[in-house]
Amino acid sequence: MVLLVLKWLRSRWLQILVHAGALIPLAWISWQYAQGLFLIDPVREITTFTGRGALILLLLMLACTPINTLFGFKQVLRLRRPLGLYAFIYASLHFATFVWLDYGFELGLLVEAVFAQRYVVVGFAAGLILLALAITSPRSVQKRLGKNWKLLHRLAYLAGILAIVHFAWLVKDIRVPLRYGAVLALLLVLRIPRVRKTLGSARHKLRKRLSSSFPSSP
Amino acid sequence: MTEIKPSEITPEHIYLSRRRFIKGAGALAASSLILAACGSPSSTPTASPTVLATPGAAPATSAFPPLSADADEMGADLTTYEAITNYCNFYEFTTNKEGVAELAQDFQTSPWTVQVGGLVHKPRTFDIDDLLKIEQEERVYRLRCVEAWSMVIPWVGFPLAKLLEQVEPMSQAKYVRFETLYDPEQMPGQSSRFYEWPYVEGLRMDEAMNDLATLATGIYGKSLLPQNGAPVRLVVPWKYGFKSIKSIVKIDLVEEMPTSLWMAAAPREYGFYANVNPEVAHPRWSQATERRIGQTRRIDTLLFNGYTDEVAHLYPDLSKREWFF
Numbered sequence: 001m002v003l004l005v006l007k008w009l010r011s012r013w014l015q016i017l018v019h020a021g022a023l024i025p026l027a028w029i030s031w032q033y034a035q036g037l038f039l040i041d042p043v044r045e046i047t048t049f050t051g052r053g054a055l056i057l058l059l060l061m062l063a064c065t066p067i068n069t070l071f072g073f074k075q076v077l078r079l080r081r082p083l084g085l086y087a088f089i090y091a092s093l094h095f096a097t098f099v100w101l102d103y104g105f106e107l108g109l110l111v112e113a114v115f116a117q118r119y120v121v122v123g124f125a126a127g128l129i130l131l132a133l134a135i136t137s138p139r140s141v142q143k144r145l146g147k148n149w150k151l152l153h154r155l156a157y158l159a160g161i162l163a164i165v166h167f168a169w170l171v172k173d174i175r176v177p178l179r180y181g182a183v184l185a186l187l188l189v190l191r192i193p194r195v196r197k198t199l200g201s202a203r204h205k206l207r208k209r210l211s212s213s214f215p216s217s218p
Numbered sequence: 219m220t221e222i223k224p225s226e227i228t229p230e231h232i233y234l235s236r237r238r239f240i241k242g243a244g245a246l247a248a249s250s251l252i253l254a255a256c257g258s259p260s261s262t263p264t265a266s267p268t269v270l271a272t273p274g275a276a277p278a279t280s281a282f283p284p285l286s287a288d289a290d291e292m293g294a295d296l297t298t299y300e301a302i303t304n305y306c307n308f309y310e311f312t313t314n315k316e317g318v319a320e321l322a323q324d325f326q327t328s329p330w331t332v333q334v335g336g337l338v339h340k341p342r343t344f345d346i347d348d349l350l351k352i353e354q355e356e357r358v359y360r361l362r363c364v365e366a367w368s369m370v371i372p373w374v375g376f377p378l379a380k381l382l383e384q385v386e387p388m389s390q391a392k393y394v395r396f397e398t399l400y401d402p403e404q405m406p407g408q409s410s411r412f413y414e415w416p417y418v419e420g421l422r423m424d425e426a427m428n429d430l431a432t433l434a435t436g437i438y439g440k441s442l443l444p445q446n447g448a449p450v451r452l453v454v455p456w457k458y459g460f461k462s463i464k465s466i467v468k469i470d471l472v473e474e475m476p477t478s479l480w481m482a483a484a485p486r487e488y489g490f491y492a493n494v495n496p497e498v499a500h501p502r503w504s505q506a507t508e509r510r511i512g513q514t515r516r517i518d519t520l521l522f523n524g525y526t527d528e529v530a531h532l533y534p535d536l537s538k539r540e541w542f543f
Contacts, residue, residue, distance in 0.1 A: 040300075040301045040304060040305045040316070040511060040512075041305065041367065041509065041511055042514075043509060043514065044367070044509070101514070102509070102516065103516065104515055104516070106516075109506075109507060109516065112504060112506055113504055113507075116499045116503070116504035116506070117499075117502065117503045117504050118502065119502060119503065169502050170502065170503060172364070172365060173309070173313045173412075175313070175410075175412060176313075
């Protein structure tokens with residue numbers, strides 16, 4: 001029995017890490033809010049927490065494929081679905097904070113807020129993409145969409161770009177969004193077919209050389 | 219919306235004894251009202267994290283009038299001392315508002331001098347004690363940040379005009395230029411080349427002579443803490459908060475319009491005047507509403523932050539965008 005659990009843990013530890021990493025901070029911030037621990041500007045705290053969370057999860061999801069290309073670490077590919085779904089959940093909470101906690105569902109104020117602030121428009125567009133990807137994420141839908149599924153899910157990169165633009169447009173000091181933007185740019189560069197091929201073959205060569213200089217098996 | 223000075227209302231001893239009663243009853247009523255109105259658990263004054271500075275952290279100076287107000291002239295409650303001293307935009311330390319207080323706690327504010335010169339007949343370097351000899355008054359003003367949040371702050375200080383009169387400005391002086399201390403050893407944010415340090419701000423001469431333009435040395439009847447711009451800072455409540463330059467070491471009277479740090483960093487977004495106006499949006503966000511720190515619901519932003527009667531005459535043509543960014 002214990003052995004079975006250990007075996008299960010060993011095969012699933014990355015997934016468990018993702019679930020814990022996404023859910024524990026959410027539980028933590030809900031508790032802090034309920035306890036009234038944000039004394040200064042709770043709306044802003046929750047807005048930045050959920051927004052930053054969504055962006056980090058989205059970038060982690062986009063990092064899975066390049067990680068496999070670079071290090072041949074196949075297990076991370078299975079994390080794309082949960083990471084993407086958690087990014088969508090965080091983005092939804094971010095949106096709910098905006099319309100509910102911040103603007104109290106006041107339609108007039110919200111209309112003004114959307115039209116005077118282009119960062120809202122791009123943020124909303126990024127959210128819609130995540131919604132479309134979340135809806136089409138079950139395996140059954142994936143099968144039904146066939147080739148189109150892959151094309152559709154490439155929009156995740158567009159969502160990432162829009163999220164960075166959203167971030168850069170809403171702050172006074174753009175140094176932090178620029179850092180996130182640099183990470184996204186790097187991930188995009190790693191997707192360029194030529195870069196991908198070069199890195200992939202470099203990895204194979206390196207592995208060959210390592211195995212010939214340190215022969216592990218006779 | 220005329221400003222009512224506490225001294226104009228009621229003799230102080232009567233005011234204070236009445237206040238003691240109001241304070242007890244009012245605090246209770248106010249907190250239960252807030253709870254009833256929005257059901258926000260965040261408004262409850264329960265556990266306060268230990269990172270917050272506590273009242274009494276700054277010494278009260280004998281020259282200071284004790285705190286007497288509990289609201290601004292519109293009846294809006296004062297923002298708490300904890301919020302004012304723990305939520306600060308002071309990029310010389312860090313861009314993280316909640317991180318400034320800790321990084322600034324060892325900031326040396328004594329000895330401190332303010333060099334006042336330029337186009338004046340009597341240039342002079344003021345010791346901070348010289349400034350404290352000028353009569354200190356309590357002035358409750360709203361502070362509206364360009365990022366669309368606001369506070370109500372009981373400052374202690376004196377009109378900037380009183381200092382300028384002492385150095386006798388020449389007739390060619392058209393603007394006042396202020397400069398913050400430059401000391402990257404003490405202010406880690408200044409080691410970044412992203413901005414052109416030191417922080418510079420400016421006022422037109424008539425703005426500087428307006429009675430609302432204040433040099434603040436304290437809040438809540440106590441000396442300023444470093445995170446709020448100790449030992450002396452500008453307060454211009456009808457303008458966005460970034461105009462209210464902190465930790466001033468130099469004041470020059472000049473003929474040309476000074477270029478502020480924000481004008482240099484983003485000329486399309488931040489101009490010289492930066493008067494509050496809900497109708498004129500920042501290029502990237504709306505200025506129509508604001509979130510008052512300590513409240514959950516947004517409130518409408520007011521033209522000149524509610525100080526129209528005092529300052530509107532300085533800006534004859536309200537349709538000029540130049541006044542409002």
